[in-house]
Amino acid sequence: MAKILIADDNEGLREVLLELVQGLGHEAVGVADGCAAREALCAGDFDLLLTDLRMPKLDGLSLLRELDGLGQGVDTIVMTAHGSVGSAVEAMHLGALDYVEKPFPLGAMEAKIQKALERRQLARQNTALRRELAQRYGSVIGASPPMQRVFSLIEKVSQADTPVLLLGESGTGKELVAREIHERSARAGGPFVTVNCAALAESLLESELFGHEAGSFTGATGMRRGKFELAEGGTVFLDELGEISLSTQVKLLRFLQEKEIERVGGDRVIKVDARVVAATNRDLKAMVERGEFREDFFYRINVINIELPPLRARLEDVPLLVEALLERHQKATGLSGRVSDEVLALLRIYEWPGNVRELENVLERALVLAESGPDGVRRITPDTLPPEVFGGEGDPESRKQYHEVTGLMAQIERIEREIIRKALEENDWNQTRAAKALKLKRSSLQYKMKKYELSKPK
Ligand SMILES: Nc1ncnc2c1ncn2[C@@H]1O[C@H](COP(=O)(O)OP(=O)(O)OP(=O)(O)O)[C@@H](O)[C@H]1O
Ligand SMILES: [Mg+2]
Structure with missing residues (x-):
């Protein structure tokens, strides 16, 4: 429902228009002169103004000019007397959307109203979209400059098919970003397959990645396809890449160069079409220098890298994240919560060594401990925070900041x-x-x- 102001000194026409607008299901207010119109527009949030040009006290053109000066520009349709198209043109210059010449059939006015409201609705959706884009990119949340850079990199690499290396501390969202890249790429219809390279011993990892033939090692009773084969047409996410042994790196290098693998214990070359996205929280370059990581493999995998900022480098995103994480939690568990200003202030000065994952855990814990308000929403207060965040414990510096904030x-x-x-x-x-x-x-x-x-x- 829209709110429409009708300004015309002709009472009969005003009544007819009021009826028309209300009949369309909108709220209508009528005024008889320009001053009353100005007052109404400054006080209420109108979506549309239908105004006569010749009115007592303040004529339509002066009204438009003043409103523009007051920053109260409102979508306007002007109604002009027959033969005064010149002033209608002037009104359009002053920002009016449209005009009708009196007398007009009501159907013509109705069409113009509908069109103006649709246009406004579209404009609103566009701003909402733009705002949305600035605060989140798919499931990845953040409005801070470092996150904006991350968003634009995700956008670029999604369109390419080269390997991507994601760098960042634990809990900064590497896996989240890997999925987002996959979802936005041409491979979105294919599988997204994750391998945690730290979780398995070398021989098991190789069989996990490339599969094995029957009888290739003790316990390998049947043939098994590896994650690369399973990711055909999609993306393989190699998590904790820094933990991979030098000899497995050779095999991965071969895949990156030739798009070929061999199952463990087999000698058949298998072509695989999969994109590699890898992640690590280790300094691979330093590992190359120490001889723990192959240089040729490093250059192949590091064609493009995206560094995810630690949360402490983007503390301004904390309120956004809190809101989004609480909402996500509510969807999952039905528990809804709200943080007090003081809690928000505390969360914004904490160091967050565990980054977004730690924030997630802190909120979950607080929700369990928080008391429910009369509306059923749990109030997250400082005493529901763990001591390191609350500042009751911890190093003297964060304690000092805590007391400054409170x-x-x-x-x-x-x-x-x-x-x-x-x-x-x-x-x-x-x-x-x-x-x-x-x-x-x-x-x-x-x-x-x-x-x-x-x-x-x-
Ligand atoms: N920018 C973000 N917006 C929303 N949620 C985020 C963001 N970053 C991380 N998260 C959330 O934090 C949690 C940890 O993220 P993720 O598992 O992607 O981190 P990671 O970098 O892979 O950590 P690790 O190195 O420990 O594996 C997830 O629940 C994820 O949804
Ligand atoms: Mg991870």
């Missing part, structure tokens, strides 16, 4: 309480007037009065 919150609250108390006093404890003076909704004022235990002295 001290600050307490000060802000003291000041807020005083401002509200004064406004109430000055308005004889009339809540409606005090709320107006404070530019608060009456309900917010009441909430704050309760919070600060403010009430009219007896």
Whole structure:
């Protein structure tokens, strides 16, 4: 439902238009002159203005000009008297969307209204989309500059078919990004197959990656396809690549160069079409220098790398992440929670050695410990945080920061309480007037009065 303002000094026409707009299922307000229109537009959030040009007090063109100057530009359809198309053109220059010449059939006006509202709806969706894009990229969340760089790299590598190396500390989202790359690539219809290279001993890992023929080693009773074969047409995600032995690296290098593998214990060359995305939290370059990682393999796998920033380098993303992680948690478990401002402040100064995964764990723990409010939403308060985040323990520096923050919150609250108390006093404890003076909704004022235990002295 849209909200439409109708400005015309002709009462008959105003009534007809009011009826038309209401009949279309929208909210309509009518005014008889330009000044009243200006006032209404500044006070309420109208989606569309239908205005006459010749009106008492303030004519339509002056109204458009003023509103533009006030930054209150609103989508407008002007209604002009027969034969004054010149002013209609001027109105269009002042930003009006469209005009109709009086007298007009109601059907023509209806069509113009529909068109204007559709256009507005589209524009809204576009801004929402753009905002969405800036704060998340698929499932990867972050609005900070380092994450924006990550998003644009994901976008680029998704369109290529070269190997990608993801670097970053534990819990920074390497696996999440690997999936996102796959989902956005031309291989999205194919499988995404993960191999944790740290989890298996060398011989088992090779059989896991490349498969084995029957009888190739003790226990290998039947033939088994490896992850590469299973990833045909899709992506293989090699997690913890830094843990791979030198001899397995040779076999991976062969795959990267020739797109060929051999099953363990076999001698048949098998062509495989799979893309490799790898991840590590180790410094491969240093490992190359120490002779622990093959140089030729390093250059092959490191064609493009994406470095995921640690959370401490993008603390401004914490509020966004908290919101998204709580929402995700609610979908999974039904438990909903909300963090207090003080908690948010604490989460924004913590070091996060375990990055987003640690934040996820901290929130889950807090939800379990938190008390439920009357609305069933759990209140995450500082005492539900683990000591290292709460700052009760830990190194002196983070303890100092903690006390600075809580001290600050307490000060802000003291000041807020005083401002509200004064406004109430000055308005004889009339809540409606005090709320107006404070530019608060009456309900917010009441909430704050309760919070600060403010009430009219007896
Ligand atoms: N930018 C992000 N937006 C949303 N969720 C994230 C983000 N980064 C990480 N996560 C979440 O944090 C958790 C850890 O992410 P992930 O497993 O991808 O990290 P990782 O870098 O692979 O860590 P490790 O090196 O320990 O394997 C996951 O639940 C993931 O969904
Ligand atoms: Mg991982």
